[in-house]
Amino acid sequence: MKSNNIISYLKLVICILSAIVSAGLMACSNIHNNGSKSSSNDLKPLIIGSDNYVPYSYLDSDGNFTGIDVEIAREACRRMGYTPVFKQIVWDNKDIYLKEGAVDCLWGCFTMTGREDKYNWAGPYMYSRQIVVVNKDSGIENLADLNGKRVAVQVTSKPEYILSNTNTPQVGVLYSMSTMEELYASMRKGYVDAIAGHENAMNVFVQSNEEHFGVLREELSVSELGIAFSLDNDSGIDKKLTGVLNEMRADGTIQSIAEKYGVDVSMAVWGN
Numbered sequence: 643m644k645s646n647n648i649i650s651y652l653k654l655v656i657c658i659l660s661a662i663v664s665a666g667l668m669a670c671s672n673i674h675n676n677g678s679k680s681s682s683n684d685l686k687p688l689i690i691g692s693d694n695y696v697p698y699s700y701l702d703s704d705g706n707f708t709g710i711d712v713e714i715a716r717e718a719c720r721r722m723g724y725t726p727v728f729k730q731i732v733w734d735n736k737d738i739y740l741k742e743g744a745v746d747c748l749w750g751c752f753t754m755t756g757r758e759d760k761y762n763w764a765g766p767y768m769y770s771r772q773i774v775v776v777n778k779d780s781g782i783e784n785l786a787d788l789n790g791k792r793v794a795v796q797v798t799s800k801p802e803y804i805l806s807n808t809n810t811p812q813v814g815v816l817y818s819m820s821t822m823e824e825l826y827a828s829m830r831k832g833y834v835d836a837i838a839g840h841e842n843a844m845n846v847f848v849q850s851n852e853e854h855f856g857v858l859r860e861e862l863s864v865s866e867l868g869i870a871f872s873l874d875n876d877s878g879i880d881k882k883l884t885g886v887l888n889e890m891r892a893d894g895t896i897q898s899i900a901e902k903y904g905v906d907v908s909m910a911v912w913g914n
Contacts, residue, residue, distance in 0.1 A: 692750025754868035764883035765868030801838035
């Protein structure tokens, strides 16, 4: 009888020890899982400001951010250990957003050429031609034909600067509009004779209206695209991002992303 009690006691102790060990293993597992989850959630956010600019940065039919720059930003942030947070802004007020810290950087087909001293830049990571779109029956065949014509551009854009500060072409009236949608609407309704902007954005408009509009063969300029950080930002993230973007160009990542959107990869990625 005494022997049986000892055996029962030992069985009870073994069961208790087994339960303790199992609980300990589960706790360790939970600590590991929670630690992984916390690590993922604790990635530093990078708040990226851009306007609606197809095909670089825009909202799809489900309201999700998409586009060439959006995909490049996601991969670049992944490699750097950041979480990208996309924020649509009024492009005309971009410097205010940057100065007040509402965004960390401006990333949306932004020309760095001629603005090198205004921001801390990451890039260049892509290239773009500035082109002019006209009505096919307008009789406008080259830049000189824009003399005296009504031309619309996006406010603070490179075409606005070129057409405001050079004598060729000497346009009649230059309209600076807040959004690309306003540019396209003014062209469709015949309020202007021409619109100017980045080639890949203009091509999206022309391709949806091929029977009416065409592109002048003569370009306004070729621009380098970059990501703009405030001059007050001395964290070095601009240099780190430049390095990552160079890697993404070299390993074909940027080219693969650009190809998905049907752009001229030779020009867009390599400037050729």
